[in-house]
Amino acid sequence: MNNRRFAVSVHILILLQQAQGSYVSSSYLAGSININPVLVRKELINLRKHGFVQAREGKNGGAALAKPAADIRLADVYHAVREKNILGENRTEPNPKCPVGKQINGHLEEVYHSAEQALVRQLESETLASFSKRFT
Amino acid sequence: MNNRRFAVSVHILILLQQAQGSYVSSSYLAGSININPVLVRKELINLRKHGFVQAREGKNGGAALAKPAADIRLADVYHAVREKNILGENRTEPNPKCPVGKQINGHLEEVYHSAEQALVRQLESETLASFSKRFT
DNA sequence: TCATCTGTAATAATTGTTGTTACAGTACAA
DNA sequence: TTGTACTGTAACAACAATTATTACAGATGA
Numbered sequence: 001m002n003n004r005r006f007a008v009s010v011h012i013l014i015l016l017q018q019a020q021g022s023y024v025s026s027s028y029l030a031g032s033i034n035i036n037p038v039l040v041r042k043e044l045i046n047l048r049k050h051g052f053v054q055a056r057e058g059k060n061g062g063a064a065l066a067k068p069a070a071d072i073r074l075a076d077v078y079h080a081v082r083e084k085n086i087l088g089e090n091r092t093e094p095n096p097k098c099p100v101g102k103q104i105n106g107h108l109e110e111v112y113h114s115a116e117q118a119l120v121r122q123l124e125s126e127t128l129a130s131f132s133k134r135f136t
Numbered sequence: 137m138n139n140r141r142f143a144v145s146v147h148i149l150i151l152l153q154q155a156q157g158s159y160v161s162s163s164y165l166a167g168s169i170n171i172n173p174v175l176v177r178k179e180l181i182n183l184r185k186h187g188f189v190q191a192r193e194g195k196n197g198g199a200a201l202a203k204p205a206a207d208i209r210l211a212d213v214y215h216a217v218r219e220k221n222i223l224g225e226n227r228t229e230p231n232p233k234c235p236v237g238k239q240i241n242g243h244l245e246e247v248y249h250s251a252e253q254a255l256v257r258q259l260e261s262e263t264l265a266s267f268s269k270r271f272t
Numbered sequence: 273t274c275a276t277c278t279g280t281a282a283t284a285a286t287t288g289t290t291g292t293t294a295c296a297g298t299a300c301a302a
Numbered sequence: 303t304t305g306t307a308c309t310g311t312a313a314c315a316a317c318a319a320t321t322a323t324t325a326c327a328g329a330t331g332a
Contacts, residue, residue, distance in 0.1 A: 002289070003224025007244055014236050025308065032234035036291050041309065058299025059307045074247060086222055086255075088139025098168040100150050100271060107270045108143055111210060115258045119222075122254035126247060134243045135236060138320070161277065172322050177278065194330025195276045 005081040008033060008043050010131070013077065016053060017069045017132050023062035050080040069132060075123035086119065087112040141217040144169060144179050146267070149213065152189060153205045153268050159198035186216040205268060211259035222255065223248040 011033045016024060026044065030037040044063050047053045054066040065072075094101030147169050152160060162180065166173040180199050183189045190202040201208075226244060230237030 003222075004228075004289080007224060007226060007240075010244065011230065011236065011240055014240065018236065027308090032231050032237045034228055034231050034237065038292075038311090039290070041311085045310075055309065056299085057297075057309045060300065061298080061308045063309095086139075088143060092140075092170050094147065095168050095170050100147065100154065101168045101170065103271055104143075104147055104150065107267070108146065110270075111259070111262060111267070115255045118258035119251045119255040122251045123247070131243070131247070134246075135239055140320080163277085174280085174323075175321070177280085181279075191278070192330085193278045193328080195274095196331065197277045197329080199278095 002083070005043065006078060008035065008039070009047060009077050009081055010074065010128075012040065012043060012047065012063075013052060013065070013069075013072065013128050014132050014135065016063060016065045017128055018135075019064065021064055023056050023060065023064050025062040029063075046080060050076070052077070052080070069129035070127050072128040073124050074126045074128070074131060075120050077128075078120060078123050085109070085112045086116050138219070141179065142214060144171065144175070145183060145213050145217055146210065146264075148176065148179060148183065148199075149188060149201070149205075149208065149264050150268050150271065152199060152201045153264055154271070155200065157200055159192050159196065159200050161198040165199075182216060186212070188213070188216070205265035206263050208264040209260050210262045210264070210267060211256050213264075214256060214259050221245075221248045222252050 012029055015029055015032055026037045026040040029044075030040045033040065044053060044055060048055055048063075048066070051066055052072055053063045055061070055063045094104055096102050148165055151165055151168055162173045162176040165180075166176045169176065180189060180191060184191055184199075184202070187202055188208055189199045191197070191199045226241040230240055232238050
């Protein structure tokens, strides 16, 4: 990720879902999340790129959901903010002269992949609609 | 985590497993992993705390596995390096005056928990022994 | 008693993340 | 047609987290 982005994105989407189609400004969103509006706008651009939200510029502009909350799974949001495997990209180059070092990243990658798959499958079970029902 | 620690710990354990009980120095381990020996020693201290390895000080000292590789699951290693939920600790305080902000961390935590559970269950299926079979 | 190792602290360097400022461009509304 | 309230975006500053480095006391074996 970075992981924070997942929380921010979900937070944004929940707020938009509650706005029921009316356009919400990045400052308002930022106020609820308690982060900088520019970060929100960046996140919105990403969410838009993935088809979750639409934006309107200019006065009374803002963002709104682009599709029904029932059609947005938390797993989809996860994919939208995912940058690398959650268990960690292998940033270092282990020693290629060592038989273990030479192979380990490849083997770890397989483990990482299946572990992340399991996590994603779990996130597939919850949609923005079902998740937002928790908010009373 | 931080995620890197998981890879480092697994790497260490694989090397120790291959050493078949003989003691391996932190410099040697660091050389294969290609990181600083002090980091390795810190990681070894953690692995020891969790009962995976034993250490011997002084000349010809080093580390060795403290239990059979078959009794160490990757999930156990994960727990040993885990610091917070992998999907992210909610570092920021959302606006408590916002009905969504006030509740979201609690609700996210539940989602995070079940997602991580799924990931861990997957890691339970692989032991250090089975994983090390991949190395030829 | 020397050499080699761990354990540990303190601190520096590096990288990653988040916040801030600034401003061009869009759209509405008076 | 001009002011106001927004987005989109870049550039950069501040801060946090991670990793590396240096240093050294203490253990152990030869």
